Amino acid sequence: MYPGPPLSRPSLLLALLCSTPALADDLFLDSQPLPEILTATRLKQSPAAVPGSMTVLDSELINASGARDISELLRLVPGMMVGNISGNQAAVNYHGTNASEARRMQVLIDGRSVYRAGLATVDWSDIPVAMEDIERIEVFRGPNTVSYGANALMAVINIITRSPANSHGTRIKVTRGQRGISDWYASQGTGWDTGDLRLSLSGQEDDGFDSDRNGADYRDSRRLNRFSLSVSQMLNEQQSIDWQLSAKEGSNQRPYTYRPVFSGITSAGYNSDVIAKDYAGSLRWNLDINPDHSLYIQGSAQHWDRQQNWRACDAEVSFSPELTRLWQLNPNYAELLARHMDNFTGSGAPPGSAAEQALANQVLTQWKDGAKRTVCGDIDQSARESRYDLELQDTLSLSDGVRLVSGLNYRYDRADSETYFNGTLDDSTWRAFGQLEWRATEHWLLQGGAMFEDSQLSGSSLTPRVAVNYLINPRHGLRAVYSEAIRSPDMFENNVNWSYRVTKLSPTAYGQPSAQYFVKTRGPGNLDQERMRSRELGYNGFFADLGLNLDVKLFYDEISGMISEPLRNNQYIASNSNSSRFAGTETQLDWRLNPADRLRLTYAYVDAEASNPLDEQLTARHSGSAGWLRDWGQGWSSALFYYGSSALNGYRFERVDTRVAKRIPLGKGSLELAGVLQQRLDDEPTTFVDNNYDSHHVLYFSAELTF
Incomplete structure (x- = not known):
């Protein structure tokens, strides 16, 4: 074709x-x-x-x-x-x-x-x-x-x-x-x-x-x-x-894409829709000094609000403190155990280190004692992000054949999510840029041209063209x-500091109306x-x-x-x-x-x-x-x-x-x-x-x- x-x-x-x-x-x-x-x-x-x-x-x-x-x-x-x-x-x-x-x-x-x-x-x-x-x-x-x-x-x-x-x-x-x-x-x-x-x-x-x-x-x-x-x-x-x-x-x-980790649990199929709200404002001051020289200063503010609340069901053992510690010790081992609990109930913990097997046997005991029952709760996967940006740009004709644009920029970003960041994370970025045109x-x-950029979270860089x-x-x-x-x-x-706190558990998990899910994900922090x-x-x-x-x-x-x-x-x-x-x-x-x-x-x-x-x-x-x-x-x-x-x-x-x-x-x-x-x-x-x-x-x- x-x-x-x-x-x-x-x-x-x-x-x-x-x-x-x-x-x-x-x-x-x-x-x-x-x-x-x-x-x-x-x-x-x-x-x-x-x-x-x-x-x-x-x-x-x-x-x-x-x-x-x-x-x-x-x-x-x-x-x-x-x-x-x-x-x-x-x-x-x-x-x-x-x-x-x-x-x-x-x-x-x-x-x-x-x-x-x-x-x-x-x-x-x-x-x-x-x-x-x-x-x-x-x-x-x-x-x-x-x-x-x-x-x-x-x-x-x-x-x-x-x-x-x-x-x-x-x-x-x-x-x-x-x-x-x-x-x-x-x-x-x-x-x-x-x-x-x-x-x-x-x-x-x-x-x-x-x-x-x-x-x-x-x-x-x-x-x-x-x-x-x-x-x-x-x-x-x-x-x-x-x-x-x-x-x-x-x-x-x-x-609704949530699939229970533990066998024998039926997903309730609740909605997980997103309510999205965005707000933005900007103000720009333009100054034409003369036909060959101009500049502007622009400031802007933005806010993104994504509200996502849904209900999920899984086994009570999902909130086991011992299973949580096992995940932190060895995620692969914990996932193997969680997905095949019935297979290990009779034979005991799968092969692993002494610490892994000790925790696994405690989880298996909880499973046999009734922690395989279904519990359902509310999950808040909402996220809010804000950005504030200030920029100065200067454009200058140095001669008939030479033009220069240069400027400075400051940006502040903030993200807030209990699920993704376990609270709030922010970043500040400074930039200086310039572009020269010569006929x-x-x-x-x-x-x-080149851009120098320095970010609080990512470090500095210089990029040319x-x-x-x-x-x-x-x-x-x-x-x-x-x-x-x-x-x-x-x-x-x-x-990322990704974990789910599940609230309004019904029935309660380990006697508590809210609990932390055992899977936790952490970003490397040094990318x-x-x-x-x-x-x-x-x-x-x-x-x-x-x-x-x-x-x-x-x-x-x-x-x-x-x-x-x-x-x-x-x-x-x-x-x-x-x-x-x-x-x-x-x-x-x-x-x-x-x-x-x-x-x-x-x-x-x-x-x-x-x-x-x-x-x-x-x-x-x-x-x-x-x-x-x-x-x-x-x-x-x-x-x-x-x-x-x-x-x-x-x-x-x-x-x-x-x-x-x-x-x-x-x-x-x-x-x-x-x-x-x-x-x-x-x-x-x-x-x-x-x-x-x-x-x-x-x-x-x-x-x-x-x-």
């Missing part, structure tokens, strides 16, 4: 451009303004001058896709592997690594990180921003610790919302469809002499997947509501203030990039940072007469010291003993054939090798997308998208999305009616065996009124 790496035509094009630079200058110069990229280096740059690979998903593309989630939009990014843990938990990685733990990308909303440092994840379904509020998404495809610090190991996704100045008026949108889809959005924008404001409210709901591997309901629906307020205020000709407030609340169903000649652009861009002309450039990046182990991986070395060769060009944007990338990335062990409370032993290598090519093409038609193609070939098989789970050797957007006139428009990947966690994925819309003028406003049909072309589960739909297609409709 997929061709080999598409290098022949782009390679021929590059050879022609390089061999005839003078001809290229004559052919491709035009008077159109150059587009600007913001995310790559924190400097405004043209796509041809960026020291790496960029993908920009603009508002037209976002709207035409019909996507209801940010994770679905990222299928349009070459090399981005998008899957699902469940119906309300997306898994997104660039090039791959563990399918269920997306730990190695930085995700920003208007420059504010939403990567949860405590539990090493991005909650894609719970990001407190509505699709309708997004202006564009800029994706830096490659390591960018230099600009955004640890966790920007493999890519950076910056979600940029619409400016309040471009949001005047009223918008109301309602979406309904199969699989329980029920979304709504409402916003009001206004302005005054020196400022602008946008207030938006939105909600989202769906049923998730239909059935698990056994045909039973998977319990993975979601429901959420969001609030967002964005204000821009000019203080004078040189100063302005931007501030934002956002909140989100909702519930995510979770399948040595008309065609040669040299760039270098150097790049050489040869600009055939301002719209066409070749690039060679070498960069290093790190990922700091998060609080969970390094400092090092993961380190990545990346090499990239590429080309970016815009053929103005053809309306054609083209980007080609060749890459070779190596990650050492990887922490690949799954995060589970069962002999979880984290280490830096893993490594991965990714090599291949990516191509993206965006072609406006005429004012009515736009074509978009992406393709990625990724060859991955990993010492731990888990780190190859979410790497598809071949993946890509194809899109055709068409304006038919008279208010009619359509879009057709194809998404495909050869294997995500062993399962092929192919889908075609079709959107048809009609815009009806209504005085100074308009009404847009649209329908979206998503059709799966394969018969595979989605990423995991329990993610199944009863039907291969889903249909939903929307109505949007603006005035």
Whole structure:
């Protein structure tokens, strides 16, 4: 189905451009303004001058896709592997690594990180921003610790919302469809002499997947509501203030996955759903000192609250103090005993040390004396995380050919969970960064940057990047990039203190209404940072007469010291003993054939090798997308998208999305009616065996009124 790496035509094009630079200058110069990229280096740059690979998903593309989630939009990014843990938990990685733990990308909303440092994840379904509020998404495809610090190991996704100045008026949108889809959005924008404001409210709901591997309901629906307020205020000709407030609340169903450790115990099958609440606020002061010098100071605060309470049943011996001590002495021995208690009741403790056998025989005696009876109790697996961030950035043009961006950052993270941390854990991080751009000649652009970072829990690091861009002309450039990046182990991986205190036991265990479960997990506390070395060769060009944007990338990335062990409370032993290598090519093409038609193609070939098989789970050797957007006139428009990947966690994925819309003028406003049909072309589960739909297609409709 997929061709080999598409290098022949782009390679021929590059050879022609390089061999005839003078001809290229004559052919491709035009008077159109150059587009600007913001995310790559924190400097405004043209796509041809960026020291790496960029993908920009603009508002037209976002709207035409019909996507209801940010994770679905990222299928349009070459090399981005998008899957699902469940119906309300997306898994997104660039090039791959563990399918269920997306730990190695930085995700920003208007420059504010939403990567949860405590539990090493991005909650894609719970990001407190509505699709309708997004202006564009800029994706830096490659390591960018230099600009955004640890966790920007493999890519950076910056979600940029619409400016309040471009949001005047009223918008109301309602979406309904199969699989329980029920979304709504409402916003009001206004302005005054020196400022602008946008207030938006939105909600989202769906049923998730239909059935698990056994045909039973998977319990993975979601429901959420969001609030967002964005204000821009000019203080004078040189100063302005931007501030934002956002909140989100909702519930995510979770399948009941607890399985009793001891034989003969029947699980009660209680719900273990998550109540999710997010709050965020930011304030940014901008100062334009002169046309060549500007700075800003930005402060933000965020809070994630995940409340998960459920009830579980197991044998009374689960809370035996002797079994707890045995687990602390030898987890393997304790688990062997616990899972085969009846087998050892007659023969005595399994072979082991004298201390192990003594404790085991005490536990077996308790088992024979009645501790095999079933007891049930409440478990609180809630977690709360907070982040406070303060950043100063200075941008200076030193001369016509030299620009410098530099800055300082302080971040404080705090995680609170009785289950995961036995209380509270915090971390403080200081950063200093700089990026220098030097236009040595008309065609040669040299760039270098570094980030120094010091974390209370992870130590210090220095990560550099150097790049050489040869600009055939301002719209066409070749690039060679070498960069290093790190990922700091998060609080969970390094400092987990995982145990369950079960309350409201019925009947009581050893005469107590609450007790500690015997399994306890401790983090190593001395994990090092993961380190990545990346090499990239590429080309970016815009053929103005053809309306054609083209980007080609060749890459070779190596990650050492990887922490690949799954995060589970069962002999979880984290280490830096893993490594991965990714090599291949990516191509993206965006072609406006005429004012009515736009074509978009992406393709990625990724060859991955990993010492731990888990780190190859979410790497598809071949993946890509194809899109055709068409304006038919008279208010009619359509879009057709194809998404495909050869294997995500062993399962092929192919889908075609079709959107048809009609815009009806209504005085100074308009009404847009649209329908979206998503059709799966394969018969595979989605990423995991329990993610199944009863039907291969889903249909939903929307109505949007603006005035």
